[in-house]
Amino acid sequence: MLSKLSLGLGAILTAALFSAHLPAAAQEFKLRFATSVANTQEASFKEMEAFAQRVKERCKGRIELQLFPAEQLGAQKKVNEMISSGANIMNMTDYGQMGQFVPDAGVLAGNTWMRSSTSGCWHSSSRPCAFSPCSTPWMPISR
Secondary structure (H helix, E strand, O other), X not given: OHHHXXXXXXXXXXXXXXXXXXXXXXXXXXXXXXXXXOOOOOHHXXXXXXXXXXXXXXXOOOEEEEEEOOOOOOOHHHHHHHHHOOOOEEEEOOHHHHOOOOHHHXXXXXXXXXXXXXXXXXXXXXXXXXXXXXXXXXXXXXO
């Protein structure tokens, strides 16, 4: 009786050891990819679509990115909070929103300033010639 029990336990243990070395069946994952972009014809959304297609091709269909434009999953701040809590979501967000997690990242959302070498005018990423020439570079031009 004891030898039958030992043989049975040995068989179970052997099966367990060999099954540990067998590759697991490929799992499929669906990952939600959110954005605040509402216009699905906009370049950034088209790039999201192309990225999702490349991921699907390279992963042989095991990973599928589901795109959610126009804040369908919620406002950017809320989606970022869901992600930080472990939600299975990606979000195309701006640097200003990242400032809630890394305060110094918020400064990246500001304007980019550069001085023209020809006119001496200060140029902003949001206003082409927003300030007067060299003599008073920080004085706004009145309109």
